[in-house]
Amino acid sequence: xxxxxxxxxxxxxxxFLAREHTRGPWDPEAQHAGPPxxxxxxxxxxxxxxxxxxxxxxxxxxxxxxxxIGALEITTTVLRAGRSTEVVExxxxxxxxxxxxxxxxxxxxxxAGEAVPAVxxxxxxxxxxxxxxxxxxxxxxxxGYHTAMETRFTHGAFLEPGPGTCWMRMKVPLVVDEPVxxxxxxxxxxxxxxxxxxxxxxxxxLFINSDLTVHLHRHxxxxxxxxxxxxxxxxxxIGLADARLHDEKGPIGRSAQSLYVAPR
Numbered sequence: 536x537x538x539x540x541x542x543x544x545x546x547x548x549x550x551f552l553a554r555e556h557t558r559g560p561w562d563p564e565a566q567h568a569g570p571p572x573x574x575x576x577x578x579x580x581x582x583x584x585x586x587x588x589x590x591x592x593x594x595x596x597x598x599x600x601x602x603x604i605g606a607l608e609i610t611t612t613v614l615r616a617g618r619s620t621e622v623v624e625x626x627x628x629x630x631x632x633x634x635x636x637x638x639x640x641x642x643x644x645x646x647a648g649e650a651v652p653a654v655x656x657x658x659x660x661x662x663x664x665x666x667x668x669x670x671x672x673x674x675x676x677x678x679g680y681h682t683a684m685e686t687r688f689t690h691g692a693f694l695e696p697g698p699g700t701c702w703m704r705m706k707v708p709l710v711v712d713e714p715v716x717x718x719x720x721x722x723x724x725x726x727x728x729x730x731x732x733x734x735x736x737x738x739x740x741l742f743i744n745s746d747l748t749v750h751l752h753r754h755x756x757x758x759x760x761x762x763x764x765x766x767x768x769x770x771x772x773i774g775l776a777d778a779r780l781h782d783e784k785g786p787i788g789r790s791a792q793s794l795y796v797a798p799r
Contacts, residue, residue, distance in 0.1 A: 541711035542570040553604045556707055558679030565601040567680035572596055573709050573723040575625045575639040582611040589643040595748040597638045606630035619645045658785045661689045663702035663759045683707050699731040700763040717755040724760040725749050725790040729776035732764035741799055742774055744792035751788035759783055772796045
């Protein structure tokens with residue numbers, strides 16, 4: 536996919552300009568965490584010297600502060616380089632900021648040289664073509680993440696409390712005039728688990744995640760990623776959004792978000 540549109544415009548090898556498609560639903564100056572999560576995941580995979588025989592198995596994000604819409608720089612550091620595994624950290628820093636606003640730490644695992652027996656589940660969800668488009672909840676601005684992603688619920692809805700299962704597809708590429716990678720499609724969707732499975736009235740309660748962990752046992756394929764999410768909340772105001780991740784061939788992994796929950 537190549538288009539004049541995109542979530543980001545690349546200005547050099549490690550610098551990007553966020554576009555309005557990255558805008559989240561709560562603050563017109565801040566990004567939804569999905570696009571920067573995908574951008575950091577891409578940086579881990581395409582950094583200079585990245586091994587072709589390794590694949591991302593786990594990535595954990597820490598959202599230190601809201602990610603502003605503007606110029607951003609990504610740096611990557613290899614924390615451990617082994618024969619079969621490596622750990623890479625990526626940091627996202629806005630132009631002129633004193634430090635990063637989002638960190639990612641990724642585990643990459645060497646792909647087996649010889650095939651091993653596959654132990655996989657078959658698809659157990661309705662395909663995205665079998666369900667209709669589900670609109671986002673009302674957002675006070677016209678353009679943002681909510682208009683750049685297509686969403687199709689097979690169970691639940693954004694404004695229906697309880698567990699939800701939602702197919703998601705990017706309408707624009709992650710980076711202008713650059714092809715979309717399968718990993719982009721999963722990482723840009725995974726941060727939506729807490730919204731897909733909200734158990735409290737969003738007009739009365741905040742439920743904000745400051746982290747996200749994604750585990751992948753299979754490399755994703757196709758245009759669609761599905762988040763099958765469930766949220767639990769303790770009276771102390773700590774919650775967990777736990778999700779199974781799918782593509783059209785079946786389950787590919789899991790994601791989890793720690794939540795801060797409080798009255799508005």
